[in-house]
Amino acid sequence: MLKTTRRFDPANPGLRAGLIGATVALVLATGLWIQQSRISAQRVEARLDLSQEVSALAARIEGNLLSKYHLLNGMIAMIRLERELTDEVFRVTAETLHGNNPEILNIAVAPDLVVTQVYPLEPNSSLIGFDYRGSVQYDAARATIDEGRPVMVGPLELIQGGSGYIIRAPVFSQAGIRDPETAWGIVSIVLDAPRFHAAVGLNTGTMAAALRRVERDGSAGPAFFGPPEIFPGDPITQTITLPFGTWELAARPIGGWPDNLETPWRHWTFFAALAALAATLLHFILILSERRRRAEDRMFNAIEAIDDGFALYDSEDRLVSCNQKYREIYTLSSDLMVPGMPFETIIREGVRRGQYPEATGREEDWIAERLQSHRDADQIIVQQIASGRWLKVAERRTSDGGIVGFRVDITALTEAKELAERASRAKTDFINVLSHELRTPMTVVLGYTSILANPQLFRAAREFEELMKHPEPDPDEMRRRGGALLTEMSSFARKIEGSGNQLLSLINELLDFSKIEAGEIEIDLIDFDLADAAEAAAEQFKALAQRKNVTITCDMPGIRVHADPKRTQQVFANLLSNALKFTDSGHVDICATQNGDIVFVTVEDTGCGIPAGLQSKVFEEFQQADSSSTRRAGGTGLGLAIVKRIVERLGGTVSLNSTPGQGTKITFTLPCAVAASQTHETARRLLA
Amino acid sequence: MSTTLRKILHVDDDSDIRTIAKIALETVGGFEVLQCDSGQKALESAEGFDPDLILLDVMMPGMDGEDTLRSLRQVDRLRDTPAIFMTAKANTASRERLLAAGAFDVIVKPFDPMTLASEISETWARKGGRR
Numbered sequence: 001m002l003k004t005t006r007r008f009d010p011a012n013p014g015l016r017a018g019l020i021g022a023t024v025a026l027v028l029a030t031g032l033w034i035q036q037s038r039i040s041a042q043r044v045e046a047r048l049d050l051s052q053e054v055s056a057l058a059a060r061i062e063g064n065l066l067s068k069y070h071l072l073n074g075m076i077a078m079i080r081l082e083r084e085l086t087d088e089v090f091r092v093t094a095e096t097l098h099g100n101n102p103e104i105l106n107i108a109v110a111p112d113l114v115v116t117q118v119y120p121l122e123p124n125s126s127l128i129g130f131d132y133r134g135s136v137q138y139d140a141a142r143a144t145i146d147e148g149r150p151v152m153v154g155p156l157e158l159i160q161g162g163s164g165y166i167i168r169a170p171v172f173s174q175a176g177i178r179d180p181e182t183a184w185g186i187v188s189i190v191l192d193a194p195r196f197h198a199a200v201g202l203n204t205g206t207m208a209a210a211l212r213r214v215e216r217d218g219s220a221g222p223a224f225f226g227p228p229e230i231f232p233g234d235p236i237t238q239t240i241t242l243p244f245g246t247w248e249l250a251a252r253p254i255g256g257w258p259d260n261l262e263t264p265w266r267h268w269t270f271f272a273a274l275a276a277l278a279a280t281l282l283h284f285i286l287i288l289s290e291r292r293r294r295a296e297d298r299m300f301n302a303i304e305a306i307d308d309g310f311a312l313y314d315s316e317d318r319l320v321s322c323n324q325k326y327r328e329i330y331t332l333s334s335d336l337m338v339p340g341m342p343f344e345t346i347i348r349e350g351v352r353r354g355q356y357p358e359a360t361g362r363e364e365d366w367i368a369e370r371l372q373s374h375r376d377a378d379q380i381i382v383q384q385i386a387s388g389r390w391l392k393v394a395e396r397r398t399s400d401g402g403i404v405g406f407r408v409d410i411t412a413l414t415e416a417k418e419l420a421e422r423a424s425r426a427k428t429d430f431i432n433v434l435s436h437e438l439r440t441p442m443t444v445v446l447g448y449t450s451i452l453a454n455p456q457l458f459r460a461a462r463e464f465e466e467l468m469k470h471p472e473p474d475p476d477e478m479r480r481r482g483g484a485l486l487t488e489m490s491s492f493a494r495k496i497e498g499s500g501n502q503l504l505s506l507i508n509e510l511l512d513f514s515k516i517e518a519g520e521i522e523i524d525l526i527d528f529d530l531a532d533a534a535e536a537a538a539e540q541f542k543a544l545a546q547r548k549n550v551t552i553t554c555d556m557p558g559i560r561v562h563a564d565p566k567r568t569q570q571v572f573a574n575l576l577s578n579a580l581k582f583t584d585s586g587h588v589d590i591c592a593t594q595n596g597d598i599v600f601v602t603v604e605d606t607g608c609g610i611p612a613g614l615q616s617k618v619f620e621e622f623q624q625a626d627s628s629s630t631r632r633a634g635g636t637g638l639g640l641a642i643v644k645r646i647v648e649r650l651g652g653t654v655s656l657n658s659t660p661g662q663g664t665k666i667t668f669t670l671p672c673a674v675a676a677s678q679t680h681e682t683a684r685r686l687l688a
Numbered sequence: 689m690s691t692t693l694r695k696i697l698h699v700d701d702d703s704d705i706r707t708i709a710k711i712a713l714e715t716v717g718g719f720e721v722l723q724c725d726s727g728q729k730a731l732e733s734a735e736g737f738d739p740d741l742i743l744l745d746v747m748m749p750g751m752d753g754e755d756t757l758r759s760l761r762q763v764d765r766l767r768d769t770p771a772i773f774m775t776a777k778a779n780t781a782s783r784e785r786l787l788a789a790g791a792f793d794v795i796v797k798p799f800d801p802m803t804l805a806s807e808i809s810e811t812w813a814r815k816g817g818r819r
Binding site for chain 2: 437438439446447448454457
């Protein structure tokens, strides 16, 4: 679980190039978007600026033309006032109204549609007598009268040459009565188109403008000034309402609306640099990411490779990761080892499932102690798990508040330690027992020796010495006291001899075992009668058996073995010694049976038996079933160990069967005699 | 503890050692000695004998020296009677364990019958008693 599926691999060159390319594209797209935004802003700004200009222009056009309209009205008023408009009155009036307005080419009156007066006369004198009737301008002039309102036409080619606008207004005899039939005529003002355009400010500055009329039905007429393509080109428009119709003014910047930045190279240089920087940064980030990934992989692989369990918990005590070994150790709760699982949950569920035998019977206390040691994370604890294995649990805090833990399997170490401790205890016990077994007879030897060396210490000697002080001791009394003295001294000497023999036996046993251990024991294999060895050994213990009222029996008629007779006798002696030590009454039976090439020998007693838990130890060196201070029998504990080693050297095996309170039966095997084996083989062949 | 050492209760399962100790304590030391061959018999006889000192073997079948001492301590008259262990186990751990069990002193076998009594007297005197 340590490694998770990787969705992105920075080491993949194609993926890396794609990612860098996408980043560059993203930066450039952002540049494009910002460019468009800035252009839009420029357009909005340009439109705002131009709107103000267009409004001003419209106002100037409207003001200019309204002044001309008022001029016409002034002339009409004068005509109505004077009725007979003399040349002088007309001239004075026209001159006043004209006011040296440079765009006005002339002011003319045409009673009954025939031009009679014009100002200034020069260069317009040719217009005198011009009759609208029959001219191309008749319809326009007639329309003015018929509609009863001023009409402005143009620009058009003027009779007197040039281009101009003509504003005509009808003159009715009575004000307020617009009767075409009684119309007096018309008055007109001719404006020089270029001058008018210049006067109102058309085609000046940075603006391109166009004008067109809006018909009464709302439809737009053709442009009469400026490029017609301005109108469909998203212009700023302004409606100009005049007494002689409605105009629509449209304008746009001379170069058109902004469709690019003022300094696009600077914009794109910036974004190109930004894209390059982003690509470079991303490149290095990917390299660092790859290096980090490799480092993590190395670490993860290393953690997976170790033989110990590893787990990492975060500062909230939730599992971050663990290696497979960790899961294998805690088999009963391995399914809980998933990232995010709280440590307490893992422990609690593990306890419930029996993962921790030492928690049995005190679950809550154990959990509390375990959680505490886990959170302290400053000690090493030893833990046994359900599989019987022993773990060393080492946990430490990480710098970010997490907890890292190792589980080291110390089962072999623990077992070896226990074995060593057991061996050490056995040796200590053995030394204690040996000390006791040596010092006890030694106390007897030295004690009696000391008493013998100081005859005043025992009564017979003192009494004999007292008698000898007499000048003429009684010979009978001397014989009696001398005999008593000798008897007591002899008794002491026998005790010294007995203890000496006991010491010698002990020393021999130690030497025997030492030789067996060193492989120095001499084995002389011959065919011999097993009963000879058994009976010889039984004879050694006859006196002891009689004292303890224990009967020794031998039942092995005619059985011969192929072994070392001296060592076989030693085996019997050790087994009998052992049996008699623990048998206070009853019997010790030695039996032998032959089964094929193997002779089975049993030494069975009716003693106290050996507890089941100690039976496996009795053949180990330095081990006694009972080495306590209340043991009822002496000995070094080497007797049965020597038996086992000798029997094995003779090619046999030893086993034990004991029931406490009933007795012990020790069985060992020996190869049957070679001659018997051959006979047996022959018989087997014959039977086959 | 009694200031005069006069009577000694000696407990040991080995008859030869009892014989040697009796000579050493009675003949050489001049003490009045009662000997028992087991802890159980010591319990039966000790109160009536009212010893000044108890001399105990350690390894005995049935009831060992330590158990015997613990049992003797249950008897009111023997609650504070000094006890000396005689042991054939010569190691330090055994000695320390016996002292911790309340022993007055520990004598390691084999002992010299000529000096056993004086050794016990010296220990007795060192602990504040007198002969």
